Amino acid sequence: xxxxxxxxxxxxxxxxxxxxxxxxxxxxxxxxxxxxxxxxxxxxxxxxxxxxxxxxxxxxxxxxxxxxxxxxxxxxxxxxxxxxxxxxxxxxxxxxxxxx
Amino acid sequence: xxxxxxxxxxxxxxxxxxxxxxxxxxxxxxxxxxxxxxxxxxxxxxxxxxxxxxxxxxxxxxxxxxxxxxxxxxxxxxxxxxxxxxxxxxxxxxxxxxxxxxxxxxxxxxxxxxxxxxxxxxxxxxxxxxxxxxxxxxxxxxxxxxxxxxxxxxxxxxxxxxxxxxxxxxxxxxxxxxxxxxxxxxxxxxxxxxxxxxxxxxxxxxxxxxxxxxxxxxxxxxxxxxxxx
Amino acid sequence: xxxxxxxxxxxxxxxxxxxxxxxxxxxxxxxxxxxxxxxxxxxxxxxxxxxxxxxxxxxxxxxxxxxxxxxxxxxxxxxxxxxxxxxxxxxxxxxxxxxxxxxxxxxxxxxxxxxxxxxxxxxxxxxxxxxxxxxxxxxxxxxxxxxxxxxxxxxxxxxxxxxxxxxxxxxxxxxxxxxxxxxxxxxxxxxxxxxxxxxxxxxxxxxxxxxxxxxxxxxxxxxxxxxxxxxxxxxxxxxxxxxxxxxxxxxxxxxxxxxxxxxxxxxxxxxxxxxxxxxxxxxxxxxxxxxxxxxxxxxxxxxxxxxxxxxxxxxxxxxxxxxxxxxxxxxxxxxxxxxxxxxxxxxxxxxxx
Numbered sequence: 001x002x003x004x005x006x007x008x009x010x011x012x013x014x015x016x017x018x019x020x021x022x023x024x025x026x027x028x029x030x031x032x033x034x035x036x037x038x039x040x041x042x043x044x045x046x047x048x049x050x051x052x053x054x055x056x057x058x059x060x061x062x063x064x065x066x067x068x069x070x071x072x073x074x075x076x077x078x079x080x081x082x083x084x085x086x087x088x089x090x091x092x093x094x095x096x097x098x099x100x
Numbered sequence: 101x102x103x104x105x106x107x108x109x110x111x112x113x114x115x116x117x118x119x120x121x122x123x124x125x126x127x128x129x130x131x132x133x134x135x136x137x138x139x140x141x142x143x144x145x146x147x148x149x150x151x152x153x154x155x156x157x158x159x160x161x162x163x164x165x166x167x168x169x170x171x172x173x174x175x176x177x178x179x180x181x182x183x184x185x186x187x188x189x190x191x192x193x194x195x196x197x198x199x200x201x202x203x204x205x206x207x208x209x210x211x212x213x214x215x216x217x218x219x220x221x222x223x224x225x226x227x228x229x230x231x232x233x234x235x236x237x238x239x240x241x242x243x244x245x246x247x248x249x250x251x252x253x254x255x256x257x258x259x260x261x262x263x264x265x266x267x268x269x270x271x272x273x274x275x276x277x278x279x280x281x282x283x284x285x286x287x288x289x290x291x292x293x294x295x296x297x298x299x300x301x302x303x304x305x306x307x308x309x310x311x312x313x314x315x316x317x318x319x320x321x322x323x324x325x326x327x328x329x
Numbered sequence: 330x331x332x333x334x335x336x337x338x339x340x341x342x343x344x345x346x347x348x349x350x351x352x353x354x355x356x357x358x359x360x361x362x363x364x365x366x367x368x369x370x371x372x373x374x375x376x377x378x379x380x381x382x383x384x385x386x387x388x389x390x391x392x393x394x395x396x397x398x399x400x401x402x403x404x405x406x407x408x409x410x411x412x413x414x415x416x417x418x419x420x421x422x423x424x425x426x427x428x429x430x431x432x433x434x435x436x437x438x439x440x441x442x443x444x445x446x447x448x449x450x451x452x453x454x455x456x457x458x459x460x461x462x463x464x465x466x467x468x469x470x471x472x473x474x475x476x477x478x479x480x481x482x483x484x485x486x487x488x489x490x491x492x493x494x495x496x497x498x499x500x501x502x503x504x505x506x507x508x509x510x511x512x513x514x515x516x517x518x519x520x521x522x523x524x525x526x527x528x529x530x531x532x533x534x535x536x537x538x539x540x541x542x543x544x545x546x547x548x549x550x551x552x553x554x555x556x557x558x559x560x561x562x563x564x565x566x567x568x569x570x571x572x573x574x575x576x577x578x579x580x581x582x583x584x585x586x587x588x589x590x591x592x593x594x595x596x597x598x599x600x601x602x603x604x605x606x607x608x609x610x611x612x613x614x615x616x617x618x619x620x621x622x623x624x625x626x627x628x629x630x631x632x633x634x635x636x637x638x639x640x641x642x643x644x645x646x647x648x649x650x651x652x653x654x655x656x657x658x659x660x661x662x663x664x665x666x667x668x669x670x671x672x673x674x675x676x677x678x679x680x681x682x
Contacts, residue, residue: 002110005212007151010114012209014121014140016202021125023194029130029176033137036168037121040144043160051151056226056235059156060243063236066163067247071254073168074309077175078261084179131473135410138466158455166462167492173466174488177473177481228451229512307660308492314664315496 007048015041028080028090032073039069109150116143130176134169141165153227167312174308258309345447346427353426357595358388364641371645398584403475406581410474415582415589418467422596425460428453429603430515432613432626445613445626446515454512457604458499461559465491467593468578475581483577486567486652493659494558494565500667501551504674505541505608517541518612522619533616540611547670549609551663556601558659560594562640564647565655602636 018041021034043062050058083095120139127133141164148157236244362377362384369376378384402411432445450456465488472484509517523532524539542549558565567577579590606612610632613625650658 002106002150005214006110006114007147008212009209010117010147012205012212013118016205017118017121017125020198023198024125027130029172030133033124033130033133033172036164037124037137037140040140040164043156044144044147047148047151047153047156050226051153054226056231057240059153059227059232060235060240062156063159063232064240064243064247066159067251070163070168070312071251073171074254074258074312075261077171078258078309081175081179082261090179131410135466135470142463154450154452155455158452158459161459162455162462166459166465166495170462170465170469170488170492173469174485174492177469177485229455307656308489311493311496311660311664314668315500 004048004052008045011041011044011048014038014044026091026093028083028092028095031092032076032080036069036073039065106150110147113143113146113150116140117147131173134173134176138165138169141169151227155227155229155232171309171312255310255314262307262309342448349426349447350423353423353596353599354592357592357599358392360595360599360637361391361591362387363637364644367638367641368645371642392588395585395588400586401581401583403477403581405476407474407476410470411581412586414467414471414474415586415593416467417470418464418593419589419596421460421464421467422593422600425457425600426596426603428456428514429607430518430612431629433618433622435622444515449513449515452512453514454502454506454517454608457514457600458495458502461498461597462492462495464593464597465495467590471582471590472578475578477581479575479580480578483580487561487578490561490565490567490655490659491559493656494555494663497551497659497663497667498555498559500664500671501548501555502608503667503671504545504548507671507674507678508541508544514607514612518607518614521611521614536614536616536618537611540609540614542609542611545609545670545674547666548674549605551667551670552605552609555659555663556605557640557643558655560597560601560640562594562598563644564650566649567652567655598637598640599633602633602640605636606632 015038018034018036018038021037022031025031025034043065046058046062046065048058050056050062080090084090087094117140120136120143124133124136124140127136141160145157145160145165148154148160365387366376366378366384368374376384377387380386380390402408427447428450430444430446430449434442434444437443468487468491469484472480472482472487475481505517506512509520511517511520521539521541522536525535526532527535537543561567579587582590606629613629615624615628618625618628
């Protein structure tokens with residue numbers, strides 16, 4: 001079967017791409033998506049370890065991470081819509097003050 | 101032969117995941133990024149299946165591809181987000197830091213590739229629905245309940261945000277902007293000017309987010325109890 | 330030849346999937362014909378009856394027409410997504426059909442006992458729900474990529490409607506899952522075989538009493554309504570309301586690309602009918618299946634045809650909702666009702682199972 005290390009390496013690559021995206025992107029929605037990618041990279045590690053140690057805990061954590069990501073999406077997109085309505089732009093550089 | 105098949109599957113879906121992820125950060129149009137991210141999610145779900153975690157794979161598709169990204173795409177289409185403009189880099193001093201950190205990461209990957217053992221592939225029922233339900237409702241009941249409280253907070257938060265946004269009269273906003281006819285804020289058929297009480301599409305987005313969260317909360321409670329009994 | 334080797338099994342499954350696709354597409358083609366004929370009957374017309382005897386070859390004539398039509402791609406369309414959207418729609422629609430059990434275990438010559446299901450796995454129901462939710466992308470992308478106002482409005486409406494009604498659809502199924510204790514559709518159907526014990530004669534005639542519909546009447550009604558909305562059919566066909574939006578998200582589509590959307594709609598209609606049959610009407614169960622297993626396949630098909638007829642009948646009878654009525658109905662009636670159903674089912678399941 002596939003060595004565990006392959007999954008870990010894949011996860012590391014995905015996480016790096018996500019982190020790079022958060023730094024490179026200026027658009028709030030794109031940054032949000034990069035964060036989701038990072039969460040997913042971590043999920044992959046959890047599932048790989050769960051399968052490696054034959055223990056369900058890792059998968060339960062993934063489940064909870066998904067729930068957190070879902071609530072993050074609900075609130076985050078609400079905030080993004082509110083920002084867009086006030087500034088007509090999603091550029092995070094323009095939203096540098098915490099005031100609408 | 102089976103060995104080869106699993107290597108092939110890993111390469112296929114792993115490659116797809118990395119390719120889609122790269123395409124996500126290279127694309128300038130947010131909608132292209134979003135669709136690439138859906139590709140990442142789906143290929144990760146396939147990887148979960150090869151890792152004998154079918155339940156997580158299904159939930160990955162339902163929650164990430166089916167709920168979160170649909171909302172994201174919906175918002176992108178609704179706000180009609182234009183293509184990003186490339187600007188000169190800020191925070192230039194971070195470049196050496198990034199180089200250093202990526203070197204550490206590459207070192208870690210090499211360490212993992214050479215020193216970590218193989219996945220034990222004993223067939224198990226760890227990834228099946230029943231075992232996940234049992235784990236979630238016995239040992240990990242506290243994190244589960246805390247998550248439900250978190251989701252409740254998200255519902256309230258989304259409702260609050262959406263409601264404040266809905267206070268601004270949509271018709272007034274789009275009327276004074278120049279491209280009123282093409283503005284995505286007004287549904288020409290369901291314009292609030294025609295009938296006072298009809299909800300606009302933006303209001304529906306808010307409700308949707310809240311109700312998505314409700315669904316997740318409810319269905320989780322329901323399914324879990326079914327497995328426990 | 331070793332029938333149990335994984336590779337042979339994989340090959341057989343592939344074969345089964347392809348056969349299932351062909352069969353479903355044939356059924357879908359004739360559903361379209363049946364719809365046109367039955368609608369004509371309801372409206373006092375004749376309907377297509379020229380090609381073949383009574384119009385039996387009409388679907389093939391239509392297919393030929395679609396193939397021969399000119400492919401028009403709008404100038405300002407985003408070409409990649411414009412072409413991708415119908416593919417996503419039809420793929421997501423077709424992929425769910427492999428998990429449904431269409432008959433009991435039968436004894437085939439040379440093979441021995443065979444379960445009449447293509448793929449049986451632990452999370453079949455979740456798989457169906459996941460594929461249904463992926464199908465929304467086809468419609469959203471079609472609306473966006475066509476770069477037309479009608480398409481965008483249709484796409485936005487369709488996606489808003491589909492995500493809204495997906496909630497009540499998913500929640501209405503939780504009751505059945507609670508009663509069955511499994512997400513595996515084959516086991517769900519098997520559990521509906523002999524739920525109650527009567528005398529042998531009564532067991533024969535009262536077999537339908539074992540079906541989940543009698544345990545989950547509210548869930549069934551909620552499922553039926555949200556399934557109609559989920560497939561964008563009348564009275565919930567706002568996304569393609571031809572009087573307001575020309576044709577909704579597929580306004581700019583022509584020739585085979587339109588045919589793919591058209592087929593996806595009918596395949597979706599077929600799959601929600603199959604899901605209703607499997608979960609609520611006992612799948613292949615019915616009087617006499619215990620003695621003649623092959624009868625199960627016909628019961629299964631009969632129940633599906635009943636649902637398809639119901640769809641067509643509704644289309645001929647009901648007027649269209651308004652968008653706010655649709656949303657209000659979904660959020661303020663169907664969703665609370667589904668949650669109530671879950672609470673009641675969970676309580677009952679806790680005390681009686």
